[in-house]
Amino acid sequence: MRIGVLTAGGDCPGLNAVIRSVVHRAMTGHGDEVIGFEDGFVGLLEGRLRPLDLNSVSGILARGGTILGSARLERDRLREAADNADELCAQYGLDVLIPIGGEGTLTAARMLSDAGMPVVGVPKTIDNDINGTDRTFGFDTAVTVATEAIDRLKTTAESHQRVMVVEVMGRHAGWIALEAGMASGAHGICVPERPFDPADLVAMIEERFARGKKFAVICVAEGAHPAKDTMDYGVGEIDKYGHERFTGIGTTLARELEARLGKEARPVILGHVQRGGVPTAYDRILANRFGWHAVEAAHKGAFGHMTALHGTRVTMVPLADAITHLKTVPEDRMDEAESVF
Numbered sequence: 001m002r003i004g005v006l007t008a009g010g011d012c013p014g015l016n017a018v019i020r021s022v023v024h025r026a027m028t029g030h031g032d033e034v035i036g037f038e039d040g041f042v043g044l045l046e047g048r049l050r051p052l053d054l055n056s057v058s059g060i061l062a063r064g065g066t067i068l069g070s071a072r073l074e075r076d077r078l079r080e081a082a083d084n085a086d087e088l089c090a091q092y093g094l095d096v097l098i099p100i101g102g103e104g105t106l107t108a109a110r111m112l113s114d115a116g117m118p119v120v121g122v123p124k125t126i127d128n129d130i131n132g133t134d135r136t137f138g139f140d141t142a143v144t145v146a147t148e149a150i151d152r153l154k155t156t157a158e159s160h161q162r163v164m165v166v167e168v169m170g171r172h173a174g175w176i177a178l179e180a181g182m183a184s185g186a187h188g189i190c191v192p193e194r195p196f197d198p199a200d201l202v203a204m205i206e207e208r209f210a211r212g213k214k215f216a217v218i219c220v221a222e223g224a225h226p227a228k229d230t231m232d233y234g235v236g237e238i239d240k241y242g243h244e245r246f247t248g249i250g251t252t253l254a255r256e257l258e259a260r261l262g263k264e265a266r267p268v269i270l271g272h273v274q275r276g277g278v279p280t281a282y283d284r285i286l287a288n289r290f291g292w293h294a295v296e297a298a299h300k301g302a303f304g305h306m307t308a309l310h311g312t313r314v315t316m317v318p319l320a321d322a323i324t325h326l327k328t329v330p331e332d333r334m335d336e337a338e339s340v341f
């Protein structure tokens with residue numbers, strides 16, 4: 001079998017572990033040939049590819065980023081890929097394509113699959129918002145990075161009797177904010193799923209100070225927003241990939257709290273630091289398992305599906321089920337955090 005692999009969309013820790021796992025299982029388990037397309041679907045369209053073998057994936061298990069490069073693809077070019085699905089397979093002699101990516105990539109994978117290309121997807125995102133899988137690799141690393149950052153920010157906040165507003169990633173789903181906030185004991189957690197009222201944050205911080213605690217940390221997802229008419233906050237702009245770009249809730253909220261409380265507040269935007277660097281052991285293992293199962297699925301002809309974690313088992317789910325909607329934080333998980341949303 002000749003297997004094509006690519007990584008598309010925003011990168012995340014664990015991508016290299018999947019690539020390595022695909023190459024190992026394909027070559028040593030089945031005697032397959034593997035080629036890697038550079039910069040996601042762009043490389044597929046532009047004929048930028050390279051053969052992958054055991055040596056080319058040696059030493060990459062713990063490396064962040066992706067050795068193949070990644071890119072987001074504009075919608076018109078995706079259509080172009082789908083319209084030429086048969087020709088692309090013939091041109092590269094592909095028996096299967098394994099795209100590793102988030103919602104946008106899996107939507108593209110579904111389009112290619114519907115157009116006749118044999119595709120097996122592998123979900124990835126630090127946001128953990130892909131429907132159909134309990135977890136995506138990259139998420140554990142992002143939560144670990146954000147948790148450590150908040151732990152550190154607490155000590156400096158306490159020294160200066162400040163309020164820290166830590167903005168983490170998560171445009172539509174607040175999984176990172178929820179779990180990093182819980183793991184670090186943040187005093188307030190704001191997620192996109194439940195608009196917050198700054199007055200509740202103010203009341204919580206004042207109550208803390210009244211009982212002698214001299215600092216507070218609020219963990220806010222980049223897509224979190226205040227409830228209507230509780231505070232001035234503009235809507236985000238839509239970029240050329242159709243993604244909403246927010247105007248910086250962390251900074252706006254820190255300013256608002258400073259004004260309302262009369263205490264110093266500082267915003268900290270963690271940004272892409274959450275996506276860089278070495279994957280945690282959990283993410284490496286999940287990525288390894290997804291790579292192995294993707295190759296097995298290809299050999300069983302389970303095209304149009306993606307790998308998924310259900311409980312402790314890796315299984316295959318239709319791409320169609322994965323892209324219907326994003327997996328957002330449910331109410332009961334927010335209630336458990338017992339924070340000010």
Ligand code: F6P
Pocket residue numbers: 010102125126127169170171222275
């Ligand atoms: O989807 C992953 C993600 O890291 C989001 O959490 C974030 O909003 C977005 O990608 C950032 O995208 P970019 O790398 O294009 O700035």
